[in-house]
Amino acid sequence: MALTDDTWQTELLPGLEALYEDLHRHPELSGQEHRTAAKAAQALTAAGYEVTEGVGGTGVVGVLRNGEGPVVMLRADMDALPVREETGLPYASEVHAVGADGASVPVAHACGHDMHVACLAGAAALLARMRQRWSGTVLAVFQPAEELVAGARAMIEDGLFERFPRPGIVLGQHVGPLPAGMIGYREGAVMAAADFADIELFGRGGHGSRPEATVDPVLMAASVVVRLQGIVAREVPAAETAVVTVGRLQAGTKENIIPDTAQLGISVRSYTPQVRRLVRDAVERIVNGEAAVSGAPRPPVITWKEAAPVLVNDGDATRAVLADLAAHFGQERMLPLPPIAASEDVGLFGEAAGVPTVFWFWGGPDAASVLAAFREGTHDQLPSNHSPGFAPVVQPTLTTGVEALTVAALGRLGG
Numbered sequence: 001m002a003l004t005d006d007t008w009q010t011e012l013l014p015g016l017e018a019l020y021e022d023l024h025r026h027p028e029l030s031g032q033e034h035r036t037a038a039k040a041a042q043a044l045t046a047a048g049y050e051v052t053e054g055v056g057g058t059g060v061v062g063v064l065r066n067g068e069g070p071v072v073m074l075r076a077d078m079d080a081l082p083v084r085e086e087t088g089l090p091y092a093s094e095v096h097a098v099g100a101d102g103a104s105v106p107v108a109h110a111c112g113h114d115m116h117v118a119c120l121a122g123a124a125a126l127l128a129r130m131r132q133r134w135s136g137t138v139l140a141v142f143q144p145a146e147e148l149v150a151g152a153r154a155m156i157e158d159g160l161f162e163r164f165p166r167p168g169i170v171l172g173q174h175v176g177p178l179p180a181g182m183i184g185y186r187e188g189a190v191m192a193a194a195d196f197a198d199i200e201l202f203g204r205g206g207h208g209s210r211p212e213a214t215v216d217p218v219l220m221a222a223s224v225v226v227r228l229q230g231i232v233a234r235e236v237p238a239a240e241t242a243v244v245t246v247g248r249l250q251a252g253t254k255e256n257i258i259p260d261t262a263q264l265g266i267s268v269r270s271y272t273p274q275v276r277r278l279v280r281d282a283v284e285r286i287v288n289g290e291a292a293v294s295g296a297p298r299p300p301v302i303t304w305k306e307a308a309p310v311l312v313n314d315g316d317a318t319r320a321v322l323a324d325l326a327a328h329f330g331q332e333r334m335l336p337l338p339p340i341a342a343s344e345d346v347g348l349f350g351e352a353a354g355v356p357t358v359f360w361f362w363g364g365p366d367a368a369s370v371l372a373a374f375r376e377g378t379h380d381q382l383p384s385n386h387s388p389g390f391a392p393v394v395q396p397t398l399t400t401g402v403e404a405l406t407v408a409a410l411g412r413l414g415g
Contacts, residue, residue, distance in 0.1 A: 003328065003403060003410075008126050016122045016402065017394055019043065021091040023114035024391070027080030027107045029097050030145040033058040036078045036117060040142040043121035047128040049140065052163070056155030061164055062140035064128055069136025069414030073167035073353075074405055075346055076113070076120035077146035083110040086388035111385045112175035112364060115392050117142060119173070119401030126406045135414035137165050141349075149194055149308045152345040156352045169317055170350040170357045171408050173401060177384040178363030179370040181396045183325055183404060184337045185360045187318045191311035192243070192269035193276055194343030199224075199264040199287055200301045203294075208256035217262035218251045220294045224264065224287055225249065231282045242279050243269040243341050269341045271310055280304070311347040314356030321358045324411040325404060337361065342385070358408070362400050364392025 019039065028036050037058045044051045049062035058078070085093045085108035095107040109115075124140045141160070145151030161167075178184050201224070203217030225246050236242045248265030252258070266283060270276040284302055291300045326334050350357030363370070365382060373379040383389030 003407060008129065009399065012122060012125055013399065016118050016398060019121060020114055020118035020394060020398060023117055024089070024109050025091045025093055027093050027095055027109045027114065028078075029082065029099060029107055030079040030148045030151070031057055032097065033078045033144045037142065037144070040078065040117055040121060044124055044140060047125040049124065049128070055160060055163075056144065056151060056158040058144040059151065059155045059158075060142040061160070062124060063164055064124070064138040064140070066131045066137065067135040069134070070169075070412055071137040071139055071165045071167045072409050072412045073139040073141060073170045073349065074120055074123060074409060075141045075143055075170060075172040075349060076116035077143045077151065078113055078117055079145055079147050079151070080107050080109045080113065081111055081147060081386060082106065083108045083386065083388055085110065085391075087391045089391055108388065110387060110390050111147065112390070112392055113146070115175045115364065115397060115401060116173070118398060119405060122398070122402035123405035123409065126402060127409060130410070133415070134410055138409060138413070139165055139167050146345055148306075149196075149343065149345045150306055152348040153306065156348060160349075161353050166353055168355055169412050170346065170353065170355060171321070171405065171412070172346045172357070172359045173404060174344070174359070174361050175364040175392050175397060175401065176361045177365055177370070177382055177390075178335060178361060179367035180363045180365060180393050181367055181400050182333050182335050182363040183329060183360055183400070184335045184362065185318070185322055186337045186339070187313050187315050189271045189310050189339055190313050190359055191340045191342055191344050192271055193310045194308040195268040195276065195280060196305045196307065197266040197268070197283060198303045198305065199266060201262045201264070201287075201291060202296050202298045202300065203258070203260055203262070204297055205260040206258050208258055211258060214258045215295050215297060216258050217260065217296075218258070220290055220296065221249055221251060221262035221264055223294070224290045227286045227290060228266070228283065231279055231286070235278060235282055236275055240275050241271055241339065241341070242275050244279060244283070269343060271339060308343040308345045309347050309351065311344050311357070311359060313358055317356035318358050321360075321408045321411065324407050325360070328403065328407045329400075360404070362397070362404060364397045366393050
């Protein structure tokens with residue numbers, strides 16, 4: 001079902017643009033999204049939704065009932081990242097906050113979740129204005145802690161699908177480094193499963209001048225890092241895809257002291273259960289093996305943390321949504337995508353509810369700049385999600401995101 005009235009842009013867009021810039025200027029870390037949640041709740045209340053705050057922590061749920069018909073869930077994530085913004089925008093973040101480890105860190109919306117919130121607020125308001133064109137129930141979900149892959153699970157465990165209408169489909173979207181105004185799509189496996197491990201290696205510390213009297217956990221950690229890179233290159237079949245990244249290596253306090261311990265933080269991405277098991281088993285084998293051959297005084301501690309499943313777009317539901325989006329935006333604005341190695345926890349909602357998930361991407365950076373970079377072969381130098389320089393242009397990004405969610409929802413609701 002397509003939009004036929006553009007008057008909403010005159011009446012709603014100025015407020016949505018102001019909301020986006022306000023959220024961008026005031027980012028909040030995962031689990032700390034109190035101000036953002038309040039803004040989302042205010043937007044839903046103003047649009048006439050039944051609003052519940054504090055779901056799964058700081059999550060916000062809005063329900064708009066409009067007679068008999070399907071229940072359609074629209075989801076946006078709210079959290080920001082511990083990144084120092086370097087966009088130079090007049091509304092750039094200068095926020096610092098205390099993270100879970102007690103350290104003060106800079107905070108920025110370097111992944112575009114502020115745009116996600118503004119777009120869902122806009123789609124919720126637009127659907128409320130268009131109630132004469134649909135029947136059923138809209139379930140608007142503003143989710144915390146996506147960056148920790150924890151917020152969706154927390155909302156589900158807090159009774160999301162028992163306390164509120166159970167949806168027949170979950171719809172979501174993510175802004176990314178496509179040309180602004182473009183819609184990126186894929187059926188089947190869209191984003192990878194994510195597994196995270198904290199690893200502690202144990203040595204025997206001592207003076208840096210007498211390494212023979214120690215068991216050096218720094219050398220042990222370095223050997224682990226190198227060996228882990230062989231998993232994908234030598235153990236994962238060539239037709240499969242996986243990523244193993246060591247994003248954290250910490251050890252020691254002084255250059256002439258060999259420490260007792262070293263810590264690693266590892267992330268694993270995969271697309272099939274078989275490869276996921278293979279890689280996780282290989283990580284454990286290598287970590288334990290390197291500790292053993294290094295003469296570690298005790299085995300390493302490997303702690304696997306909460307993970308995200310493979311995000312799978314249901315085939316039939318995705319084709320139906322894409323047909324609606326193409327009819328609205330034009331096929332020239334639709335861009336097929338390869339599998340993406342990043343991860344998302346939105347798929348947990350569909351899994352928990354036992355219903356299809358449809359998730360798409362849409363462009364945020366200035367289209368002319370992106371296209372020029374592709375022509376010049378410099379596209380890999382453009383700021384992308386999680387970069388200090390990433391920030392979507394406000395338009396046409398905001399309008400596209402609002403319309404995409406609205407059109408997708410209208411096509412799933414009763415007419």
